[in-house]
Amino acid sequence: MKRSAFLLPIAALAVLLLFSSIFVVDERQKALVLQFGRVVSVKEDPGLAFKLPLIQDVVFYDDRILSRDVDPIEVTPSDDRRLVVDAFARYRIIEVERFREAVGVGGIALAESRLDSILRSELREVLGSVSSNEILSEDRAALMMRIATGARAEALALGLQVIDVRLKRTDLPPQNLDATFARMRAEREREAADEIARGEEAAQRIRAQADRTVVELTSEAGREAEIVRGEADARRNAIFAGAFGEDPEFFEFYRSMTAYTRALQGQNSTLVLSPDSEFFDYLRTDQVTAD
Known part of the structure; x- marks a missing residue:
């Protein structure tokens, strides 16, 4: 009984030491085994590994591809x-x-x-050697390759x-935005004024051509109308003339009726003529009775 009581703590200690000497390396990790701060082995393969308990420690590092955002910096291109x-x-x-030795x-x-x-230094060096137009153009891929x-x-x-290194955004400094926007606005207004002037010029040409x-x-329609009117008058x-030649008396009567129609218009038509004027031949009673 006394022997069992003595062996039980020893067994527990042995199990504890066994478990403390075993560690697992994940496939996404690499491990360093350190003894008193000095690297004694590197574990890069995933699975179980062993170390000396108590005197050795294990430090794990991520073996995956990591991403690092660089704080925005101001650069001055060649222009x-x-x-x-x-x-x-x-x-x-x-x-x-x-990596362990360095950090x-x-x-x-x-x-x-x-x-x-390192990245800020490379960004300033590479982007400072080219113009801003190159940075903002499709050539930026080559610039990113140089930085990387x-x-x-x-x-x-x-x-x-x-x-690799990527440029997420390239902007003007806040203090330059207002001046840049003002310059861009002036350029657009000038282009708009040029377009308006060209449009007005084209409109004037079209309007003049339309008036012409x-x-x-x-003029052509008037000329053709005069021709048609002349031909109609000649035909009339x-x-x-043909009617006058066939029946002169009827032609005289028709002309008199036409003259009466034109002269005696309205309700207060007044004519001052001699009573024996030929104008009244067809209005006299004796003439009508004789006919």
């Missing part, structure tokens, strides 16, 4: 047109031992702080691999 650039990078830890207990936070400094290449060489000293066409059409005169 002195300042821009605010917002970028981000994708990276991963490829050498955990070198120590600061871990990923210290590594990202140093990576930010420069940052990749420096990041290796931290045990990091920079996969109206005059030509009116020919008919009257």
Whole structure:
């Protein structure tokens, strides 16, 4: 009984030591085994691994591709047109031992702080060597490649691999926006004024052409109307002449009736004529009785 009571704590201690010597490396991680702060082994393959209990510790690092947003910075391109650039990078830890030596207990936070400094330096150097138009054009892909290449060489000293760098946004500084917008507004207003002037000029040409066409059409129509009217008058005169030749008395009567119609219009028509005027031949009673 006394022996069982003595062996039970020893067994429990052995089990505890056994479990404390076993650790699991996830497929998304890499592990460093440290003994008194010094790296004694690197575990990169997933699965069970062992360490010395009590005297050895295990530190895990993410083996996945990580993303890092860089705080917006102001750069000055070669044309002195300042821009605010917002970028981000994708990276991963490829050498955990070198990473541990570079950042120590600061871990990923210290590594990202140093990576930010590297990226800001590369952004200023590369974007400062080109014009703002190149930064805002389709050539920015080549610029991002240059930034990534420069940052990749420096990041290796931290045990990091920079996969790529992207520019998320490129804006003007707030203090330059008003002036830029005013200049853009003035340019658009000038273009609008030019378009209006060209439109007015075209409208005047069209209006003048339309007026000319109206005059030509009116003149042509008047000429044709006069021709038709002349032909109609000639035909009418020919008919009257023919009628006069066949029955002169009827023609005289028709002309007199037409004259009466034109002269005796309205309710107060007054004519001052001699009583024996031929105008009244067909109005006299004796003439009507004789007929």
